[in-house]
Amino acid sequence: MKEDVTNIIAPLMVRPITRxxxxxxxxxxxxxxxxxxxxxxxSCHSExxxxxxxxLDYTGIATLISTSFYPPVYYSFICDPFFxxxxxxxxxxxxxxxxxxxxxxGFHQPKFRTLRASLFFGMGMSSIAxxxxxxILFWHQPEALHTTFYEVLMGILYGIxxxxxxxxxxxxxxxxxxxxxxxxxxxxxxxxxxxxxxxYRAGLVYLEWRDQHGC
Ligand SMILES: [Zn+2]
Numbered sequence: 338m339k340e341d342v343t344n345i346i347a348p349l350m351v352r353p354i355t356r357x358x359x360x361x362x363x364x365x366x367x368x369x370x371x372x373x374x375x376x377x378x379x380s381c382h383s384e385x386x387x388x389x390x391x392x393l394d395y396t397g398i399a400t401l402i403s404t405s406f407y408p409p410v411y412y413s414f415i416c417d418p419f420f421x422x423x424x425x426x427x428x429x430x431x432x433x434x435x436x437x438x439x440x441x442x443g444f445h446q447p448k449f450r451t452l453r454a455s456l457f458f459g460m461g462m463s464s465i466a467x468x469x470x471x472x473i474l475f476w477h478q479p480e481a482l483h484t485t486f487y488e489v490l491m492g493i494l495y496g497i498x499x500x501x502x503x504x505x506x507x508x509x510x511x512x513x514x515x516x517x518x519x520x521x522x523x524x525x526x527x528x529x530x531x532x533x534x535x536x537y538r539a540g541l542v543y544l545e546w547r548d549q550h551g552c
Pocket of ligand 1: 373377522526
């Protein structure tokens with residue numbers, strides 16, 4: 338709440354830092370959840386619609402992961418355009434590659450379940466490089482530690498989500514008992530929303546940090 342208020346007041350008091358990386362992340366998160374909702378709502382319509390919306394779902398996940406890099410990378414390396422472009426370029430190319438990969442005919446077969454989870458997990462884990470780089474540069478600034486705390490928490494939530502999805506927990510232990518509620522896919526979606534919200538909180542800390550300290 339305090340960060341929300343500060344972010345509303347800060348632009349009025351100081352020269353605000355650009356908001357586009359933060360809005361890119363919010364747009365990516367909204368697109369992911371919208372694509373996912375469309376997938377769950379429409380995939381039972383017909384084989385043709387299911388084919389389209391399942392690809393849309395994976396496009397949404399890749400978009401969420403890629404756009405999640407924009408606030409931390411942009412605001413951490415705002416004074417270092419080389420690393421800013423390097424990290425953002427890397428994750429953007431990786432995101433586009435993951436989307437193109439998901440359009441391959443065999444990608445959605447059940448036997449590739451673990452590969453699909455690993456692909457997104459790997460994309461997320463590549464964020465370790467810019468986060469460690471940020472800590473090396475700004476270890477003495479409380480905002481760097483504060484945002485890293487949120488990022489580690491987000492990583493744990495997404496990591497558990499990917500594991501639950503790949504390992505089919507808990508229905509693997511009691512098949513048929515979780516078809517209505519408590520299914521791994523439902524737990525996975527709850528964890529994704531929790532992870533995105535944690536990242537939103539980190540984004541607010543980045544905005545406050547750069548609004549007050551600039552480059
Ligand atoms: Zn889903």
